[in-house]
Amino acid sequence: MKDQGAPPEASVQVSSKSVEDRRLRLVNRTMQLYRNEAHALIETLHAVQESFGYLEEDVLKYVARTLRVPLSRVYAVATFYHSFSLKPPGEHTCVICMGTACYIGGSGAILDALREGEGIVSGETTSDGKVSLLVARCLGSCGLAPAGVFDGEVTGKLDSEHVLERIGRWRGHEH
Amino acid sequence: MAKITLATIWLDSCSGCHMSFLDIDEFLIDLAGQVEILFSPLVDTKSFPDHVDVSLVEGAVGSESDREKVLTIRDRSGILVSFGDCAVTANVPGMRNRYPVADVLARAYAENACPAAAISRDTLFFQEVPALCPQARPVHEFVPVDIFLTGCPPPPEAILYLFSELLAGRRPNMNGRTRFGA
Amino acid sequence: MKIHPRKNVRSDLNPSRLLTFRIDERVVSAHEDESILSVARQNGISIPTLCHLDGLSERGACRLCIVEVKGVARLLPSCVTFPRQDMEIITASERVVSYRKKILELLFTERNHVCAVCVSNGHCELQNLAVELGISHVRYPYLYPRLAVDASHSRFSVDHNRCVLCLRCVRVCDEIEGAHTWDIMGRGITSRVITDLNQPWGSSETCTGCGKCVQVCPTGALSEKGKSVAEMIKRRQFLPYLQMMRGRQDESWPK
Amino acid sequence: MNIEDLHQIARIEKSKQEGFQHQIHVCVAAGCLSCGSGQLKEALEKEIARRGLDTWCRVKGVGCLGLCTAGPLLSLETAGIFYQGVKVSDVSDILEALGGAPVERLICPVNSAFFRRQVRIVLENCGRIDPERIEEYMAESGYGGLALAVSQMSPTEVIEEVSRSGLRGRGGAGFPTGLKWTSVAKASGLTKFVICNADEGDPGAFMDRSVLESDPHRVIEGMAIAGYATGASQGYIYVRAEYPLAVKRVRLALFQAERMGVLGNNIFNTSFSFNIKVRLGAGAFVCGEETALIASIEGRMGRPRPRPPFPAEFGLWEHPTLINNVETFANVPPLIRKGGRWFAGLGTEKSKGTKVFALAGKIMNTGLIEVPMGTSLRDIVFDIGGGIPRGKEFKAVQTGGPSGGCIPGQFLDMPVDYDSLAKVGSIMGSGGMIVMDESSCMVDVARFFMEFCMSESCGKCAPCRVGTRQIYDILCRITGNLSGPDDLAMLEDLCDLMKSTSLCGLGQSAPNPVLTTLRYFRDDYLSHIHDKRCLAGACKAAREVA
Incomplete structure (x- = not known):
């Protein structure tokens, strides 16, 4: 009988990665925590996203083998949930809240201004790789509408000039 | 009994539905006795008459000129029949709808030209022919349609049935006599 | 892909009750674990379906098999609804039929179903349903999405323009073939069936090339290469047999 | 301990x-x-x-x-x-x-109305205790309810107390909590689960986040009591990954509770054992639906499945499962401590207790409030909320998020409870309350919510997958002044289709914002359609038309 424990080729194909890439530590720890069971998939993808910044294809394959989840299922889960991204993020990340309160408060106009002023559309990264623009469903900071997150820092009561100014600074030009 | 007046037209289509119409063969002779064709690619008339009892519209609405025609026809027809899949669903002409018009023209008249033509993209926009709309759409998105005759083309039997019912003064029920892509 | 309780295997140890109820005024009797859809079909009453296929797990997703049950305000999908004693089911009320038509019309608008140039023209479940329900035209605007055709596999091709997202391919690959090459990426209107990591089918490492997905596909979305318009006829008589063989209790025959 | x-x-x-x-x-x-x-x-x-x-x-x-x-x-x-x-x-x-x-x-x-008119049960410790120290929660009688339940009451008695209180689910639909607990307790099986739904997805709602950030132990205690009552020994808190602070505080609270022995084996020296794990959501509104949430905890895509069977008998990993939302669990500890009768003394006849609302939008006092059920909308918006800023006119209040509706001024004196809200076509929802003034175009608001539902639709059933897109397109045409004569009829037709034939609650309730705005603000639609003009002056013509 063939040993069913280790999925075939798993160690061979990703050995270079698992040994050298320190970023895999958090991923491995997460999977071990759940004894490599398939239901750890979403938690593991969170770990991948956190340590790699996005879901790299090789890592997805590695996760699929380790948790013994079909490749297509891993991809399906990764694309079903909006927290995960398959593309590397820009140097900086700007999240604009499009929750109801923020929308009523004018966050749509901020997005329009960003599109016109900086040529960025939500979900995309500027061609210089500096800034990724994301839209949040609701940050829960409705009291501060419209709100946004600049590199992890929540900021409230935004307006278009303020946002354009910050993004301009990140990209190294003035408005 | 007075003859019913008929108009037929093809818009954005291949004229196959009209060919299928001709395929009713010997019944054409019977029909000729009961129907007067006032306007059609099959007869030599330049302008659409003020009123016809029945109009068969073949083809999707693919250009501004098609749109104008269809509005006129609706205005001047008692019963408007969406004649064939292109009219009902936009069918094959609608397959270009996913792409910008300029790309479609370039693909058809430059890239796929044989021998490879030295046509630049700009010269593809001729002034002499009606400009294409961004999309080819079904007739009923522009005007109310009374009868839908699906099929690519609709089978001659279905066309014959349509006429025999209309001539008997009934509104034909096309269910089961034809289908999308028939 | 387990999304629904497995049917109990009936045996002397696990007897199932026999119920009497009405479908379209007709008195029928069936076991409590037989779906309304299956009982109706056994009694010659046809209910349109798209995602259901004998031999695969139920999904309850296409909503075409909805029926009315007396005393229940909501419409119930007959493929995953089980009978109760004295239940009164109406399979084709005016209300239900009008909803079925609308759902089918929405499906026609969702992708680019050009029957005239389709390999499955004349042998397509979507097309047949349109005839069955008497759909003469589609009242909602067509969406004309831009979708790809993947012909990288040596024997088969997938045309997303003709996919209705019934996920029979995903289920047959997982439940019967055991490969789970197919799944569905994204969500909502942007959902799309994929092989492996959304890579060309031909480059899939997991596909066994068995072709079951092609045979169960209700439309021309999955087809065999070399077939022209109207030439693709699906054969799927193997399915109930395979399901029976793979689901049998005693794993091997006495040798 | x-x-x-x-x-x-x-x-x-x-x-x-x-x-x-x-x-x-x-x-x-x-x-x-x-x-x-x-x-x-x-x-x-x-x-x-x-x-x-x-x-x-x-x-x-x-x-x-x-x-x-x-x-x-x-x-x-x-x-x-x-x-x-x-x-x-x-x-x-x-x-x-x-x-x-x-x-x-x-x-x-x-002493302003904002503070004076509130009655705090769920939020009693919010702003008073340090959420990162379990001792402070205990100093406010924390875990007293659990101690009372496990040492002096039988599971049946606990459920009776909950039933007597008349508590209804605070997640939206308002299902009687006692009834839900009873069916899980009655379900056969040795393994059962308790899940806390903290996937607060409604845009414009932040009650659950605030409770988890301000008083996480209260939710943990409520879950443990539920576990005792239903016979479950494992709990999950499914919380949005977008709430990092809440996740951090819940994890810390769990760690403290385990260390103190109020979670784990033999709680308060009884045979009752209960553990809780945190699972992170990953950005899918549909995971607020029970069966989708379960699929997500199991590591799959959050696609709902047809019910029955209900999670109470066939839930997480096919075991009987109780799912309640954060606020429901947060109500449980005081209810047990003070008795169901005390709780039933608050609120209206059919909606007992209090409700936490997140007030936001065009209103002076945005923030978190807790009021007895049955408080009128006028009191909430104008008294507690301080009215509309900059002298603008009140237009509508939106409750229930994308599944709810827009309520016009004529219903301001309506008491806020489950049944009154349902009567006017909205729902209680999880408690988001967004106030809009005259500068909001209600067609645009409907379009906003439909865009939300379209991109959050899981895509499983055809009516919701395609219906949301078709409705969204129509609303875009209307706000862009490009609509045709049949669009309004088609809009109503599609809303009816989705309501009647969608698989899950998301699809069935997605038309609510459209239907309520059509019912109460039809002029906004007609002006766009016939006069090609936005009454509120909010819509740019022909913007973003697909």
Whole structure:
């Protein structure tokens, strides 16, 4: 009988990665925590996203083998949930809240201004790789509408000039 | 009994539905006795008459000129029949709808030209022919349609049935006599 | 892909009750674990379906098999609804039929179903349903999405323009073939069936090339290469047999 | 830990707190943190240490003080004074004023209706205790309800108490909690689960986040009581990954609860054992639906499946599962401590207790409030909420998020409870309340919600997958003044289709914002369609038309 424990080729194909890439530590720890069971998939993808910044294809394959989840299922889960991204993020990340309160408060106009002023559309990264623009469903900071997150820092009561100014600074030009 | 007046037209289509119409063969002779064709690619008339009892519209609405025609026809027809899949669903002409018009023209008249033509993209926009709309759409998105005759083309039997019912003064029920892509 | 309780295997140890109820005024009797859809079909009453296929797990997703049950305000999908004693089911009320038509019309608008140039023209479940329900035209605007055709596999091709997202391919690959090459990426209107990591089918490492997905596909979305318009006829008589063989209790025959 | 230990910890904590003459509470919930309350707290601590005041004055980070719009907020517990919009530069003034006259320019009026008219059960500890210390929760009778339940009541008695209270699910639909617990308790099977739904997905709602950030132990205690009552020994908290602070505080609280022995094996020396794990959501609104949430915990795509079978008998990993939302669980500990009859004394005949609302939009006092069920919309919007800013006219209040509706001025005197809201075509939802003034176009609001539902639709059933897109397209055409004569009829037709034939609650309720705006604000639609003009002046013509 063939040993069913280790999925075939798993160690061979990703050995270079698992040994050298320190970023895999958090991923491995997460999977071990759940004894490599398939239901750890979403938690593991969170770990991948956190340590790699996005879901790299090789890592997805590695996760699929380790948790013994079909490749297509891993991809399906990764694309079903909006927290995960398959593309590397820009140097900086700007999240604009499009929750109801923020929308009523004018966050749509901020997005329009960003599109016109900086040529960025939500979900995309500027061609210089500096800034990724994301839209949040609701940050829960409705009291501060419209709100946004600049590199992890929540900021409230935004307006278009303020946002354009910050993004301009990140990209190294003035408005 | 007075003859019913008929108009037929093809818009954005291949004229196959009209060919299928001709395929009713010997019944054409019977029909000729009961129907007067006032306007059609099959007869030599330049302008659409003020009123016809029945109009068969073949083809999707693919250009501004098609749109104008269809509005006129609706205005001047008692019963408007969406004649064939292109009219009902936009069918094959609608397959270009996913792409910008300029790309479609370039693909058809430059890239796929044989021998490879030295046509630049700009010269593809001729002034002499009606400009294409961004999309080819079904007739009923522009005007109310009374009868839908699906099929690519609709089978001659279905066309014959349509006429025999209309001539008997009934509104034909096309269910089961034809289908999308028939 | 387990999304629904497995049917109990009936045996002397696990007897199932026999119920009497009405479908379209007709008195029928069936076991409590037989779906309304299956009982109706056994009694010659046809209910349109798209995602259901004998031999695969139920999904309850296409909503075409909805029926009315007396005393229940909501419409119930007959493929995953089980009978109760004295239940009164109406399979084709005016209300239900009008909803079925609308759902089918929405499906026609969702992708680019050009029957005239389709390999499955004349042998397509979507097309047949349109005839069955008497759909003469589609009242909602067509969406004309831009979708790809993947012909990288040596024997088969997938045309997303003709996919209705019934996920029979995903289920047959997982439940019967055991490969789970197919799944569905994204969500909502942007959902799309994929092989492996959304890579060309031909480059899939997991596909066994068995072709079951092609045979169960209700439309021309999955087809065999070399077939022209109207030439693709699906054969799927193997399915109930395979399901029976793979689901049998005693794993091997006495040798 | 036994019950005596619990009382002992509470006593020690109380006397420790009484040792301080002044306690300065700084709000460190997400709202105030984002206006700089973190730095403020640090500055206060430094300054107190520098002045050597630390023996009689203490700075404490607390959960949400409610009035998010005026952050950073600060309260002086003993003096009963609230300061608003406090900056680091105000620190020395505040400290100097301790014990004397308060700093006039920072004062936030506590006797205003915003504070006066609230009745706090779920939020009783919000803004009063440090959410990162279990001892403070215990000092406020925390875990007393669990102790009482496991040591002196049978599981059946606990459920009877919950049923007697008339508590209904706070997640939206308002299903009677006692009934839900009964069916899980009755379901056969040795393994059962309790799940706390903290996937607060409604845009414009932040009640659950605030409760988890401000008083996480209350939810944990509620879940443990539910576990005892239903026979479950494992719980899950499914929380949005977008709430990092809430996740952090819940994890810390779980760690403390396990260390203290109020979670784990043989709780309060009984045979009852209960553990809780945290699972992160990953950005899918549909996971608020029970069966989708279960699929997500199992590591799959959050696609709902047809019910029945209900999770109560066929849930997580096919075992009987109880799913309640954060606020429902948060109501349980006081309900057990004080009795179901006490709880039933609050609220209206069919909606008992209180409800937490997140007030936002065009309103003076945005923030978190808790009021008895049956309070009128007018009281909430104009009295507690302080009315509409800049002298604008009230237009509508939106409740229930994308599944709810827009309620016009004519219903302002309606009592807010499950049944009244349903009667006007909306729902209670999880408690988001967004106020709109005359500058909002209701067609645009409907379009906003439909865009939300379209991109959150899981895509499983055809009516929702394609229906949301078709409805969205129509609304785009209308707001862009490009609509045809049949569009309104088609809109109503598609809404009816989705309501009647969609698989899950998301699809069935997605048309509600459209239907209520069509019913109450038809003029907004007609003006766009016939006059090609936006009545509110909010819509740019022909924008974003697909």
